[in-house]
Amino acid sequence: MRKVMFAALAAIAVTTSASAQAHDDQPPSSSEKPWSQADAYFGKETMADARRAVQAGGGAQNSFYVLFNQLEAQFSDESESLYWNGQASWGDDINKLWIKSEGRTSLNGDGTEDAELQALYSRAISPYWNLQAGVRHDFEPHGLTHGVLALQGLAPYWFEIDASAFLSEKGDLTARFEAEYEFLLTQRLILQPRIEANFSAQDIAERETGSGLNSIDAGLRLRYEFVRELAPYVGVEWQSEFGGSRDYTRVAGGDPDQVVVVGGIRTWF
Amino acid sequence: MLSRRHLLHYTLGAGAALGVAGMLPAWARSSSDGNLGITSASGTAFDLEIAEFPVRINGKTGKAVGINGQLPGPLLRFREGETVTLNVTNKLQEDTSVHWHGLLVPFQMDGVPGVTFPGIKPGKTYRYQFPVRQNGTYWYHSHSGLQEQLGHYGPIIIEPSERDPIAYDREYVLVLSDWSFTDPHRIYAKLKNNAESLNFQRRTLPDFLRDAANSGFSDTLKDRAMWGKMRMSPRDLADVGAPTYTYLINGHSTAENFNIVFHPGERVRLRIINASAMSLFNVRIPGLPMTVVQSDGLNIQPIETDEFQMGVAETYDVIVAPEDDQTYAFVAESIDRSGQAVATLGPRPGLRAAVPDLRPVPSLTMKDMGMSHKSMAGMSDMENRPTMSDMSGMSSMDHMTHGDMPLTAMGPDPHGPPTQLASVEASLKKGPGVANIAAMPSSRLNEPGIGLSDQPHRTLTYSQLRSLEPNPDSRSPQREVVIHLTSNMERYMWSFDGVKFSEVTQSIRFREGERVRLTLINDTMMPHPIHLHGMFFDLVNGGGDHKPRKHTVVVKPAEKLSVDVSAEHVGDWAFHCHLLYHMHAGMMQVVSVLPSTDKMPMDHDMMGHDMPMEHEMPMDHDMMDHSAMGHDKPEEMK
Numbered sequence: 001m002r003k004v005m006f007a008a009l010a011a012i013a014v015t016t017s018a019s020a021q022a023h024d025d026q027p028p029s030s031s032e033k034p035w036s037q038a039d040a041y042f043g044k045e046t047m048a049d050a051r052r053a054v055q056a057g058g059g060a061q062n063s064f065y066v067l068f069n070q071l072e073a074q075f076s077d078e079s080e081s082l083y084w085n086g087q088a089s090w091g092d093d094i095n096k097l098w099i100k101s102e103g104r105t106s107l108n109g110d111g112t113e114d115a116e117l118q119a120l121y122s123r124a125i126s127p128y129w130n131l132q133a134g135v136r137h138d139f140e141p142h143g144l145t146h147g148v149l150a151l152q153g154l155a156p157y158w159f160e161i162d163a164s165a166f167l168s169e170k171g172d173l174t175a176r177f178e179a180e181y182e183f184l185l186t187q188r189l190i191l192q193p194r195i196e197a198n199f200s201a202q203d204i205a206e207r208e209t210g211s212g213l214n215s216i217d218a219g220l221r222l223r224y225e226f227v228r229e230l231a232p233y234v235g236v237e238w239q240s241e242f243g244g245s246r247d248y249t250r251v252a253g254g255d256p257d258q259v260v261v262v263g264g265i266r267t268w269f
Numbered sequence: 270m271l272s273r274r275h276l277l278h279y280t281l282g283a284g285a286a287l288g289v290a291g292m293l294p295a296w297a298r299s300s301s302d303g304n305l306g307i308t309s310a311s312g313t314a315f316d317l318e319i320a321e322f323p324v325r326i327n328g329k330t331g332k333a334v335g336i337n338g339q340l341p342g343p344l345l346r347f348r349e350g351e352t353v354t355l356n357v358t359n360k361l362q363e364d365t366s367v368h369w370h371g372l373l374v375p376f377q378m379d380g381v382p383g384v385t386f387p388g389i390k391p392g393k394t395y396r397y398q399f400p401v402r403q404n405g406t407y408w409y410h411s412h413s414g415l416q417e418q419l420g421h422y423g424p425i426i427i428e429p430s431e432r433d434p435i436a437y438d439r440e441y442v443l444v445l446s447d448w449s450f451t452d453p454h455r456i457y458a459k460l461k462n463n464a465e466s467l468n469f470q471r472r473t474l475p476d477f478l479r480d481a482a483n484s485g486f487s488d489t490l491k492d493r494a495m496w497g498k499m500r501m502s503p504r505d506l507a508d509v510g511a512p513t514y515t516y517l518i519n520g521h522s523t524a525e526n527f528n529i530v531f532h533p534g535e536r537v538r539l540r541i542i543n544a545s546a547m548s549l550f551n552v553r554i555p556g557l558p559m560t561v562v563q564s565d566g567l568n569i570q571p572i573e574t575d576e577f578q579m580g581v582a583e584t585y586d587v588i589v590a591p592e593d594d595q596t597y598a599f600v601a602e603s604i605d606r607s608g609q610a611v612a613t614l615g616p617r618p619g620l621r622a623a624v625p626d627l628r629p630v631p632s633l634t635m636k637d638m639g640m641s642h643k644s645m646a647g648m649s650d651m652e653n654r655p656t657m658s659d660m661s662g663m664s665s666m667d668h669m670t671h672g673d674m675p676l677t678a679m680g681p682d683p684h685g686p687p688t689q690l691a692s693v694e695a696s697l698k699k700g701p702g703v704a705n706i707a708a709m710p711s712s713r714l715n716e717p718g719i720g721l722s723d724q725p726h727r728t729l730t731y732s733q734l735r736s737l738e739p740n741p742d743s744r745s746p747q748r749e750v751v752i753h754l755t756s757n758m759e760r761y762m763w764s765f766d767g768v769k770f771s772e773v774t775q776s777i778r779f780r781e782g783e784r785v786r787l788t789l790i791n792d793t794m795m796p797h798p799i800h801l802h803g804m805f806f807d808l809v810n811g812g813g814d815h816k817p818r819k820h821t822v823v824v825k826p827a828e829k830l831s832v833d834v835s836a837e838h839v840g841d842w843a844f845h846c847h848l849l850y851h852m853h854a855g856m857m858q859v860v861s862v863l864p865s866t867d868k869m870p871m872d873h874d875m876m877g878h879d880m881p882m883e884h885e886m887p888m889d890h891d892m893m894d895h896s897a898m899g900h901d902k903p904e905e906m907k
Contacts, residue, residue: 035775050383058771059771091763126699157497157498228463
């Protein structure tokens with residue numbers, strides 16, 4: 001399975017360089033300009049500059065995007081914590097730098113439980129899907145670096161999907177699957193069901209993770225978009241652990257099944 | 270209630286309108302909340318200054334970029350046959366330009382930076398000078414960046430050198446536009462990051478419940494699933510709507526109530542220009558029929574209607590003849606019905622017509638997706654009902670796309686082209702920038718604008734338009750160039766043939782003197798107003814030698830339509846979707862009309878970027894009608 005992932009990473013690199021050529025069927029010729037009749041009136045150089053500028057302004061612009069899908073306080077019987085899940089991207093239509101971050105910090109003075117940051121190269125491979133590869137670093141609970149391969153996009157029926165595989169520097173393979181949907185109750189009142197599942201290919205004792213499916217978080221968040229970019233929400237989330245992970249939590253005296261009430265802000269710009 | 274000050278203004282307005290008619294041009298005879306109409310300039314020399322200035326719209330101050338400190342810019346009045354000089358000075362911190370929309374000018378005067386000239390740098394003046402060879406209603410606007418959204422547009426009226434065949438007692442120019450207090454670059458960024466974020470007309474739970482009550486739960490669910498499966502929205506009617514936009518008539522919102530004043534019994538000519546950045550408008554005057562007499566500056570055979578949809582950059586001149594001493598609402602409603610601009614047409618200044626409610630939002634149908642008959646058979650009938658009646662014509666349309674006789678049984682057209690033309694069409698694949706390729710595009714010329722098919726009154730269609738004068742060039746086209754309008758709404762990518770303007774490596778090439786059929790296939794779910802600079806489109810709509818000639822033609826979703834073009838004017842001409850953010854995203858190309866002396870082999874050089882040629886029939890010189898290609902032929906524009 002690890003081999004498969006490495007092969008896939010290699011495949012991305014190859015696809016990337018191969019499809020970069022895809023638009024240039026015609027042999028490039030330096031003497032052949034896209035059009036040039038105004039050169040006679042205004043000069044070659046002047047028109048070349050203007051042509052570059054107008055073409056760049058016709059689809060080659062870079063765009064910048066930041067989304068905090070979740071920036072919320074979570075309240076359960078046992079604890080209160082602050083949870084974030086956000087991403088940012090920068091680049092053109094096809095190639096982007098994609099940053100993702102997720103983490104949780106205790107509001108009971110227990111410090112930051114989890115904090116990870118991913119830096120990925122993202123390439124649009126089809127109308128709705130991006131293939132992403134890069135690194136993830138966990139700052140908490142332990143410093144640990146992973147290679148990442150992810151597929152992010154929009155599935156039929158408007159499901160937003162992010163499926164990632166991680167290979168840690170210690171050789172452990174894990175995966176995460178996130179899916180969400182949006183029900184428009186009105187133009188501004190939006191109900192968002194969301195599910196996140198984590199898997200592991202092996203038992204990782206130091207992370208208290210069993211092999212197989214180890215957790216599912218299923219949430220329902222209701223937000224009101226005062227403006228599209230800023231929407232406060234409330235919600236509820238069921239957080240359950242399974243298999244070995246469930247046992248680790250039980251042994252540690254925790255509850256592997258929790259219902260948390262959440263409240264926060266969804267924002268993008 | 271009217272204040273005394275307002276009354277004074279209205280009285281002055283009334284004097285101008287009714288007392289001293291003739292002393293002021295017709296456009297200035299209206300008044301509205303103390304504002305006279307837009308100012309005009311006439312003659313042969315004009316000084317235009319492009320600068321930033323404050324505007325007040327609905328009581329809120331915004332920052333405009335425009336011409337001579339006015340929104341819209343001053344009305345320029347030319348006379349056919351004269352040579353005009355326009356000194357355009359750039360007082361901005363960035364480059365600017367002015368394009369004379371629809372005017373046939375030497376191409377270095379056309380005003381497209383990077384295509385026909387370098388643009389006008391800050392602090393510089395560019396002298397435009399050209400002979401005026403046309404008459405009618407036109408307009409002018411920036412072709413730089415996103416300045417059009419900020420107010421950089423104005424109307425042009427060209428008086429004919431001979432007697433105007435259109436009789437009228439009074440005229441008004443009505444410039445429709447969409448104003449936003451949000452910076453246009455911010456609007457574009459929002460569309461890029463979340464393409465549906467400026468659409469507040471999406472389907473919601475109450476729509477579902479209503480549809481379920483009307484059509485049954487199961488059919489409604491099936492309908493939702495079908496759209497969801499395609500990742501498409503039936504309410505994708507406009508990328509940007511209200512509340513982002515405030516719609517304006519001559520710079521006046523509904524609240525600011527632009528006044529159009531008439532004497533009962535008069536024939537009033539309304540010259541309507543859609544100068545929006547992004548908004549198609551449904552135009553109607555409830556209770557008052559309109560006789561359309563001109564479109565895109567060229568006269569058409571008068572046709573009476575009650576409503577028509579106007580693409581961005583199109584112009585329509587209509588005659589109205591109100592008999593009664595009452596007010597009428599002139600309504601310009603955005604295609605997505607999120608907002609409207611209403612002006613008052615009344616016998617005295619200072620009146621206000623009752624503002625009609627916005628009508629229910631229409632939904633797109635499977636037909637807009639270009640699905641085949643087979644896939645349509647299985648779908649829910651619910652959404653399709655308004656347009657289903659049109660489907661009977663579709664089978665007959667299939668084999669008409671190359672002919673000049675779409676819907677009516679007109680018999681063989683002696684001017685029609687051979688059944689098969691040598692055709693150039695890009696090979697198109699789905700990919701990040703191309704989410705959909707219409708499986709079965711069809712002619713939709715006999716349909717009114719999107720969302721208007723179920724209106725209880727008359728609505729105008731392209732198939733009804735006939736040029737008043739015979740077409741100046743009745744030659745059959747010698748070859749066909751097929752262009753697909755392509756997009757991926759999710760990524761907000763827009764292009765021709767899947768190639769963004771930034772990726773174009775060669776223009777589309779026409780040879781001087783040739784007659785080309787340009788066939789446009791819309792693979793997207795939106796209507797696109799397509800504009801070609803430097804030449805007119807002879808819309809192939811069954812009009813024989815009276816085809817309507819247009820500078821901008823709206824191609825409906827999943828529509829395939831053809832226009833014939835005479836490549837008379839040598840130069841590089843911009844060719845683009847006139848929805849500003851679509852152009853900004855890459856829905857643009859250049860059509861180069863090369864001098865006929867230039868070598869122009871029918872090989873890859875002809876095709877522009879990424880367009881393998883399909884020789885459907887041998888294209889040798891014997892096939893061309895040499896007699897028709899000569900330059901001794903009477904040509905309208907020379």
